[in-house]
Amino acid sequence: MISIGEYIRPWTLRYKKFFPAQVSQEKIKSFDMQFIDPTLDWQVLKQSPCILIVNTATGCGLHKQLEELQSLYSLYHDRGLLIISVPSNDFLNQENRYGEELTTYCSLTYGVTFPILENTHVLKEDIHPLFVWLNKLQKPQWNYQKYLFNAQGYCIATAGPRSSPFVLEEDIKDLLKITTKSSARPNM
16 A cells, blocks of 8 residues: 555556545535436435546556446445446547447446446546546546545545556445455456
8 A cells, every 4th residue: 555645656556545634625526427328317326425436448458447347336336336437538549439339338348337427538628627626636647547535525545547446445345334354356
């Protein structure tokens, strides 16, 4: 685990935990989200006690993390975990699917059942306001940057692109008040 005071290149950042005094007072709940599935209501979803935001791209070499994200979602969704995929084409044009084509592809290829936003800019022009804010905390250096939020909407931890989503599992269990200490990580 990396200590808060340790400075390293963001690409190699595996895990960083934030404390309330270190983060701006903005909350994820103050941003608007546009999901591909029009039946999803952000006003309802944002009440989740634990939200994991991940910028994704199906054409990226790290795309297998979609399976890991789905495993994590399957394990903890019924306890309150919400995972939101934020597809972005900002890194070498690695997300060229949009709308229903993207959700169908993710569902059939990776078994994804968690919500997916419309294709979103996380770095380039017309950057989504959420990522204007998140970039101040930890700017994504590549696809699959992960941001974990508590029930109040504060970012409490991030994990870098090369980190498995399961690096955040203990924090997720803490937020969901799950007391077992054994990892539920599947063998992949």
